[in-house]
Amino acid sequence: MFYTLNIQNSFQKRKIMEEISRDVLLKVKKGNIEAFRAVVRHYQGFVLSVLYRFLAGKYSEELENMAQDIFIKIFSFTKSYEPGKGVKFSACVYNIVRSYCFNELRIKRLEAEPAGGFDVYGGVEDIENGILAGELLQRFEKCIETLPDDQRMIIILKEYEKLSYETIGECLNLPVNIIKMKFNRIKVKLKGLLWPYLKEDHGKTL
Amino acid sequence: MEKHCEKIRENAQSYFEGVLSQQSCQKTELHLKECPDCAWFFREYENMNELLSKWEAPGASPEFEENVISAVRKSKGKKNRPFISVFLHPAAAGFSALLILILSIAVYLFSLPVTIGTVRETGSEEGPALTAKSGSFVSAGQTEIELALNDGSLLAISKGSKLRMETFRQKEKICLFEGSMKAEIRKYPGQEFIIKTVNGEIRVLGTALLVYATKMKTIVSIVEGSAAVKGKAEKALLTKGNIAVVRPGSKFVTPVSLLDALKDQDPDVRLQAIRTLVEVKSKQEIQSFSVMLEDADSKVRAETAKGLYFFGKEAVKPLLKLLLDRDKFVRAEAAGSLGKIRAPEAGKRLRTLGEDKELQVRISAALALQNLGEKAFNIPELIQELDSADKDTRLNALKIAGRIGGSYYSEKITEKLKDPDNNVKWYALRALERINDPKTFPALLPLLKCRDDGIKQKVIQTLSALRFSEAVPDISVLLLQPGAREIKFSALQALGYLLPGYYGPDKERQAGLLEKNINDPDRLFKVTALAAYSRALGANPALKQKLYEVSVKDSNKIMKETSAEILKNFYKQDFRTLLHSIEISALGKLKDKTVVPVLLSAAKDRDPLTRRAVMESFGCLNDKKYLPALYEGMKDPDPRVAEAAEEAFITLTK
Numbered sequence: 001m002f003y004t005l006n007i008q009n010s011f012q013k014r015k016i017m018e019e020i021s022r023d024v025l026l027k028v029k030k031g032n033i034e035a036f037r038a039v040v041r042h043y044q045g046f047v048l049s050v051l052y053r054f055l056a057g058k059y060s061e062e063l064e065n066m067a068q069d070i071f072i073k074i075f076s077f078t079k080s081y082e083p084g085k086g087v088k089f090s091a092c093v094y095n096i097v098r099s100y101c102f103n104e105l106r107i108k109r110l111e112a113e114p115a116g117g118f119d120v121y122g123g124v125e126d127i128e129n130g131i132l133a134g135e136l137l138q139r140f141e142k143c144i145e146t147l148p149d150d151q152r153m154i155i156i157l158k159e160y161e162k163l164s165y166e167t168i169g170e171c172l173n174l175p176v177n178i179i180k181m182k183f184n185r186i187k188v189k190l191k192g193l194l195w196p197y198l199k200e201d202h203g204k205t206l
Numbered sequence: 207m208e209k210h211c212e213k214i215r216e217n218a219q220s221y222f223e224g225v226l227s228q229q230s231c232q233k234t235e236l237h238l239k240e241c242p243d244c245a246w247f248f249r250e251y252e253n254m255n256e257l258l259s260k261w262e263a264p265g266a267s268p269e270f271e272e273n274v275i276s277a278v279r280k281s282k283g284k285k286n287r288p289f290i291s292v293f294l295h296p297a298a299a300g301f302s303a304l305l306i307l308i309l310s311i312a313v314y315l316f317s318l319p320v321t322i323g324t325v326r327e328t329g330s331e332e333g334p335a336l337t338a339k340s341g342s343f344v345s346a347g348q349t350e351i352e353l354a355l356n357d358g359s360l361l362a363i364s365k366g367s368k369l370r371m372e373t374f375r376q377k378e379k380i381c382l383f384e385g386s387m388k389a390e391i392r393k394y395p396g397q398e399f400i401i402k403t404v405n406g407e408i409r410v411l412g413t414a415l416l417v418y419a420t421k422m423k424t425i426v427s428i429v430e431g432s433a434a435v436k437g438k439a440e441k442a443l444l445t446k447g448n449i450a451v452v453r454p455g456s457k458f459v460t461p462v463s464l465l466d467a468l469k470d471q472d473p474d475v476r477l478q479a480i481r482t483l484v485e486v487k488s489k490q491e492i493q494s495f496s497v498m499l500e501d502a503d504s505k506v507r508a509e510t511a512k513g514l515y516f517f518g519k520e521a522v523k524p525l526l527k528l529l530l531d532r533d534k535f536v537r538a539e540a541a542g543s544l545g546k547i548r549a550p551e552a553g554k555r556l557r558t559l560g561e562d563k564e565l566q567v568r569i570s571a572a573l574a575l576q577n578l579g580e581k582a583f584n585i586p587e588l589i590q591e592l593d594s595a596d597k598d599t600r601l602n603a604l605k606i607a608g609r610i611g612g613s614y615y616s617e618k619i620t621e622k623l624k625d626p627d628n629n630v631k632w633y634a635l636r637a638l639e640r641i642n643d644p645k646t647f648p649a650l651l652p653l654l655k656c657r658d659d660g661i662k663q664k665v666i667q668t669l670s671a672l673r674f675s676e677a678v679p680d681i682s683v684l685l686l687q688p689g690a691r692e693i694k695f696s697a698l699q700a701l702g703y704l705l706p707g708y709y710g711p712d713k714e715r716q717a718g719l720l721e722k723n724i725n726d727p728d729r730l731f732k733v734t735a736l737a738a739y740s741r742a743l744g745a746n747p748a749l750k751q752k753l754y755e756v757s758v759k760d761s762n763k764i765m766k767e768t769s770a771e772i773l774k775n776f777y778k779q780d781f782r783t784l785l786h787s788i789e790i791s792a793l794g795k796l797k798d799k800t801v802v803p804v805l806l807s808a809a810k811d812r813d814p815l816t817r818r819a820v821m822e823s824f825g826c827l828n829d830k831k832y833l834p835a836l837y838e839g840m841k842d843p844d845p846r847v848a849e850a851a852e853e854a855f856i857t858l859t860k
Contacts, residue, residue: 031282033275033278033279033282034275036275036278037271037275040270040271040274040275041271044266044270044271044274045265045266048263048264048265048266048270049263052263052264053261053263063264064266064267064270064273067266067270067274068273068274068277071274071277071278072274072277072278072281075278075281076281140257140261141261144261159258160261160263183219184216184218184219187218187219187251187254188215190254190258191250191251191254194254194257195250197253197257198250198253198254198257
């Protein structure tokens with residue numbers, strides 16, 4: 001029953017988002033669309049994955065369109081952005097993505113029928129009865145979906161995008177300590193939500 | 207759970223992230239070996255991390271980058287669209303529709319004709335006035351007219367001329383003109399008055415000038431100030447005493463002095479030069495004038511004769527010579543000028559004109575004799591014309607007969623009181639007022655029952671001016687009947703004038719009627735009745751008592767002031783004269799348009815105090831219609847009157 005320390009593999013893969021070069025931003029600022037390609041290439045992974053995870057794959061067909069909208073917003077924002085002065089460009093991009101996601105979700109919720117939310121515990125019962133792996137992932141996504149928007153955003157930015165607490169704090173306009181505390185709490189909460197799956201896995205890893 | 211365990215578990219995330227210090231890491235691992243619960247927690251935590259890491263997001267499609275770039279390009283191209291799309295929003299569309307509606311209404315209202323001033327026949331201040339509007343022609347047919355513009359300018363338009371005001375805005379006033387006129391344009395800083403004629407245009411800032419415009423030429427001469435005259439190409443500045451002619455196709459405008467213009471080949475230029483010389487009023491020019499008496503053109507001679515009156519007695523001799531001229535207009539104008547000069551030595555010669563072939567000359571001579579204070583000869587043609595079927599002929603004859611006066615026409619004019627046309631009736635009344643023949647007075651009384659209020663008022667005024675006291679009962683009846691305000695006002699006034707000469711048995715009752723009206727709720731009647739009562743009673747103790755009562759008890763401030771003022775002058779010798787000026791200033795303070803006819807006739811009063819009160823009243827009334835009266839007032843010989851007129855003028859034009 002000893003716990004082995006083979007834990008940090010996933011964290012080894014941490015990708016640290018580099019700042020995009022000032023020259024490129026200056027070109028885009030002047031309206032150079034070709035230079036904008038570099039920005040798109042740089043942020044497309046981030047934008048798409050945040051969108052996918054935050055909207056829980058619900059609107060997967062529209063995902064790329066949404067990402068396009070975000071990039072148009074980033075492009076028009078760049079025109080008024082002063083590189084090298086004040087806030088980092090990446091922080092601004094995170095902010096644009098976050099506000100877009102929150103906005104989009106709000107609109108979608110208004111449009112959607114006010115149907116009852118996903119019944120987590122009903123889902124848990126099904127899992128106990130044995131369910132296929134693909135379906136399990138779906139259930140897991142739905143579990144995450146039950147978290148409040150800001151908590152989900154913290155999880156996504158921290159867990160998947162590997163942003164620092166400081167960056168997330170800037171993005172959500174909250175102090176670092178609070179973000180840190182919140183993240184820990186969310187993880188514990190999530191553990192509570194996901195326990196049936198963990199039980200399954202538990203056997204395998206042990 | 208122990209406190210230690212709780213602390214260890216809090217560090218779980220940091221532990222897995224590998225950011226814990228080596229010491230804390232060792233501590234945690236040690237604890238996990240000892241505590242199975244925490245080990246369980248950590249294992250689940252790790253499983254969860256693994257599960258979370260399985261949730262992968264799809265990558266971007268290969269064409270994603272290209273799509274984004276083309277979308278950005280498109281959005282850049284649509285830059286202007288948001289502005290238009292604003293109007294597609296229902297609220298914005300509604301708002302812009304409303305805006306367009308308001309704008310079009312404003313444009314429509316702007317293009318509507320504006321009142322530019324009032325038109326009157328020259329020399330009839332109290333006669334009927336018409337309102338002139340922009341965009342339509344003001345034309346002088348048989349008589350000369352005066353157009354008093356609302357900005358204080360005065361245009362004296364000669365017979366057969368026409369004028370149309372195109373725009374009448376504060377910054378720019380443009381009029382089209384054909385014919386002959388004298389224009390006195392008021393000066394306002396930065397405002398231009400433009401007179402357009404067939405051949406050119408005259409830009410004026412504030413001047414008195416004469417304009418003569420026909421299709422063949424435009425002649426401009428300056429009496430005062432300066433004006434820019436523009437022909438086809440060139441522009442020239444004219445100053446006082448200059449004259450310029452613009453002909454079709456003439457490129458240059460050359461200003462010429464008036465004396466040179468007198469020698470011009472063109473009779474029209476000579477004519478204009480003479481007119482201007484009279485207006486400029488330079489007395490040294492009588493020499494040049496005498497030269498013009500032998501001018502080949504009859505019109506020029508006639509104009510010279512007309513202008514000669516200006517030189518007074520000096521001109522009598524040449525004028526007498528002109529009475530023998532072969533042209534009728536010259537003779538008529540010469541007779542007219544002699545009348546104006548009031549040269550008694552001309553009486554004999556004027557009388558001989560009674561045998562002249564031309565009616566016009568005879569009329570002129572008769573009018574001149576009337577001016578000299580002599581009895582005029584009779585003109586039978588006028589009597590015939592009074593019976594003419596044409597309304598205008600009748601009117602014209604009435605006007606002339608009224609001015610000539612004499613009992614010769616009075617019978618015929620009395621007949622005209624029954625004329626179907628109200629205008630004829632009105633002028634017949636005026637003529638009778640001038641003739642002042644006691645035989646005609648009773649004939650006026652039936653007109654008091656006339657349906658037309660204008661005529662009714664004129665009759666009351668005429669009766670009062672003629673001091674026909676027997677009309678008192680008939681007029682006081684009007685006070686008791688329901689009727690127009692103007693009628694009651696005139697009746698009250700008339701009673702004031704007529705009662706002193708009335709000796710009927712009901713004199714007391716009539717005076718009581720006036721006294722009763724002092725308590726009328728309408729302040730116009732109150733004031734009028736107070737003045738009339740004071741006038742009717744004269745310096746009487748009963749009046750003193752009443753005045754004292756009013757000055758203390760009356761609720762109206764004007765009434766209190768007026769009665770106090772009358773009391774102040776109670777024992778003065780010229781009580782009735784003073785009363786007139788007090789009455790006028792009290793009426794003026796009422797700011798009531800009904801009193802205007804009274805003010806206009808009082809403007810010719812002999813007493814300067816009354817005239818001053820009239821000018822002040824016009825200032826109180828604040829209506830540009832009365833500007834001509836103020837012009838007259840400004841020329842008043844009494845400085846007090848001129849000053850008051852000047853002040854009133856400033857308030858009006860402001």
